[in-house]
Amino acid sequence: MARKRKGRDISGWLVVDKPAGMTSTAVVNKVRWAMDARKAGHAGTLDPEATGVLAVALGEATKTVPYITEALKAYEFTARLGQATNTDDAEGEVIAQSDLRPDDEAIKAALSAFIGDIMQVPPQFSAVKIDGERAYKKARDGEEMALAARPLWVEELLLIDRPDDDHVLLEMTCGKGGYVRSIARDLGDALGCKAHVKSLRRIWSGPFQASDGLTLEQIDNMAKTPDLDQYLKPLEVGLADxxxxxxxxxxxxxxxxxxxxxxxxxxxxxxxxxxxxxxxxxxxxxxxxxxxxxxxxxxxx
Structure with missing residues (x-):
């Protein structure tokens, strides 16, 4: 007989403002412990170094996860111009450089090619499965892969700020399965200057906003108390679409x-x-x- 998982039969959504340096799975485990919940999952993985909205579903709300995963979501990210890395973010090794720095008008013009239905090749360091193994595991072993392009709907891609010649702040609203790192990489290639993601934040996902998210410090402080239950959103929120x-x-x-x-x-x-x-x-x-x-x-x- 299967052992029954311990914990409360509690259902709903807890919105977390994920910190950098932590996996999405680790955040879910923290929330499950803090809520003493029997079952938990999340709607949409964030890279370990990314921050922002991670909506954690508890109990029966896990059955609504697919509807949040399919919903539109928005990211704010800083792209570092002039450098390409093997991971397409700041964690990787620089593999190409350029002294070219396009002006704002050239960047805005290039963004139009990334709006609408596009095809996107995932980063080499991604969770895509190749012959039953994650791409990032093969990449860590030094293996280069020809990853197949995947469709992505991009609702909007805007230049928000240009703090200096080397950096641009962008905001993207997209559908399921978008790789922001690929957007930065491909934008850099289109501009001829190379680029990678320096920082990434998911500002909203479906009905969930980063501004409503609890920090892990807040969750720790309220763990296993009724105070934390007050922040639980009903499972019906996951069915809003x-x-x-x-x-x-x-x-x-x-x-x-x-x-x-x-x-x-x-x-x-x-x-x-x-x-x-x-x-x-x-x-x-x-x-x-x-x-x-x-x-x-x-x-x-």
């Missing part, structure tokens, strides 16, 4: 058992993915089929 339908009392048990049931909907099309609520609480996610919903994922009360 899906249409909501309401179910009747007699439909609750049917949906939670995975069976289709009647729902009340407006502005919803046949075949849409929706979430059903009762008294404001999420009951299930599923497909709307003309007055009924067929659940695909249910939430335990």
């Amino acid at each position: 899906l249409p909501e339908v309401r179910c009747l009392a007699e439909s609750v048990a049917k949906l939670r058992n995975g069976n289709p049931a009647s729902v009340i909907a407006s502005d919803v099309e046949f075949g849409d993915e929706v979430w059903a609520s009762y008294d404001g609480k999420a009951i299930a996610v599923g497909t709307y089929r003309g007055g009924e919903m067929q659940p695909s994922r249910v939430f335990v009360a």
Whole structure:
């Protein structure tokens, strides 16, 4: 018999302002310990040296992680011009240099090529799997790989500031799977000056804002107390991008058992993915089929 994981059956989202020098997994483990939660996960990995929004899902909220992962997110990052590194960030070794420093107008003109549907090659040091092994492990062994380009939707890419000739501050809003390091690298190549990411911060992800995030110091100070519970956002926040339908009392048990049931909907099309609520609480996610919903994922009360 499998051993039952210890901890509270607590559900919701805790927004963390991740510090540099820590992996996303380590942050999740810290939150799970502090909340004494049985189950936890996160929506979208940040590189260890990156900071900003890391939304940690607890309990039943982990079932809504895919909807946050698919949502738009925004990054603020500083690109160092004149140097390319083997990791495409400041942690790597400089592998190419240039004395060219394009002016602001040239940079703004180059940014237009990175907006919309683009193809992006992940960094050599990334978590992409090659023949069952992470790319960064192969890169650490000195192996060079031809990584396949991947599609990315970039909603917006703006030049925010130019503190000096060597640095530019940019802000990017994009969809799932974006590598900011690749953007900096490819921008440097397009400008002919080489570039890498010097610092990176995720300022928002879906409904979650960095300004709402708790620091690890705050989490430590409130660990295992009711004070920390007050910062927990309801799991329904993770469903903000899906249409909501309401179910009747007699439909609750049917949906939670995975069976289709009647729902009340407006502005919803046949075949849409929706979430059903009762008294404001999420009951299930599923497909709307003309007055009924067929659940695909249910939430335990």
